[in-house]
Amino acid sequence: METLTRPKLREGLEVIRGMDDHPLLYDASSGIYHRLSRSAAGLVQRLDGSRSLDDIAGLMAARGTKTPEAARTELDRFVKNLYDSGLLDGSPTPQRARDAGRRGRRNQMMPRFVVSRTLLPRLLEPLAAVLRKMPGGALAGGHIAGGVVGTVLAVWALLAGPSADPKLAHWTTLLALVLFLGQIVLHEAAHAMVAQFLKVPVRGFGFALLFYFMPLAYVDRTDAYRLRSRASRVVLALAGPVNDGWVAGLTALVATTADGTVATVAATMLVFQLLSVITNLNPLLPSDGYAALEAGMGTVDARGRAFGLLKHTLLHRPLPSHLAALTPAARRLHLAYGALCTLYVLVLAYVAVVGTVFSYGSVQGMWGR
Structure with missing residues (x-):
């Protein structure tokens, strides 16, 4: 085959220096980054079609x-x-590259649907330009400190503050949920703001279905791979949960100082907010906490490798080269992580089914009375 006899890279591919100063092969047609070893980065430069293998x-x-x-x-x-x-x-274009530009695509068990690709960068750049004149470390430190304090206040308010009034629960819960959906938008806007500040604007925003049933807002931060600093990537990954901490702190102040309907809505929101913080920082899910851990350790697609290794091991299939190259210790670690993630998802599914059955039984009992 001539392609493999005198190989030549496709047009639209670019070798860049990104995360941890590692070379990356960027495919402009699909928007996908391929991580290269330093020797491979030099080797691809020779694949111009003029040399034989x-x-x-x-x-x-x-x-x-x-x-x-x-x-x-x-x-x-x-x-x-x-x-x-x-x-x-x-070479034939792989399915994942063909799907990369579609409005709905799969990524870690999440079909995604893009709402806009240009709106957020246009809206956020004026503020980002002002913030870039300030010390980045001080901004990040202040933001994180405020988020931690806000989360602590929320825990205190939930435990020590007044509880929600059950007489109002039939509609205040719905109102709290609507307000919480607005907070989710702010969560994603925080990610987008940090990305804009770091000059790797998000590619778009939209919504996704985690495990095909749980609706989530999201912003596409793929170009964060261009950031060389681990600290920058960690701050970008944690921007949403930290922002949630700020909002939860404000909600805690309302819950402990107001009364009546306002206090009940705020107390209900605190439950949603703290569950959101726990979920977003859970490294067993494709969460912001997992992204921060991955960025801090300098790894790429640890979940993908873990699930791939688990699947090939259970099905007794030969390992692809990138998995076969793992050391025995790394292989055991990835297998354990993949098994934990799978077990966690199964437990979540079980809890969701039991909760649904219980809720249905409660409604039936109410109607029966």
Whole structure:
């Protein structure tokens, strides 16, 4: 096959330096980033269609410690991976790249639907330009400190403050839920604001269905891979939960100082808000907490590798090269993480089913009376 005899990268591919100064191969047609080793980054520059695989293997052997045969074996594996990923001229485009630009797509068990790709960057840039004149570390530190204090206040208010008035619960719960949906929008806007400040604007915003049934707002922060600093990526990932802490703190103040309907709505909102903080920081879900942990450790798609390794192990299938390259210790760690995530999702599903059955039985009992 000529594609694999004299390989040539597709048009629209760019080698850049991103996270932790690692080289990345950016595919402009799909918006996907492919992480490269430092040796692979130099190798892809030679894939211009003018050299045969034997020529390239000879150069690899001359500049390294491998024999020509070992260099050719490694090169064949690398070129085959590029071909399977749709990155070479003449290679078929993989399904995930074809789906990347569609309005609805799957990502970690979440179909996503884009509302707008340009509105948030246009709205946020004027404020971001002003904030960039201030010390970034001080802004991040103040924001995080306020979010932590707000969360502590919310816990205190929920435990020590007045409880919701059951006489008003039939409609105040609905009102609290509507207000909480507005907070979710603010959560995503916080992510978008930090991304705009760091000059990696979000690609769009919309809504997603976590596990195909739980509605969530989201912003596309894919270009965060361009950020070299781990600290910047962690701050970007935590911007939403930290903002939730600020809003929860304000809600706590209302719940403890107001009375009547306002206090009841605020007390109900505190429950939603604290559950949201716990969920968003849970590393067993595709959450902001998981994204922050991944950014802080410098890893990429740990969940994807864990589930892929778990699937191939259970089905006794040969491992793809990127999983086969894991050390035995890393393989055991990924398997344990994948098993924990799977068990957690099963427990959530069980609780959701039991809760639904219980609610249905309660409604039936009420109607029966």
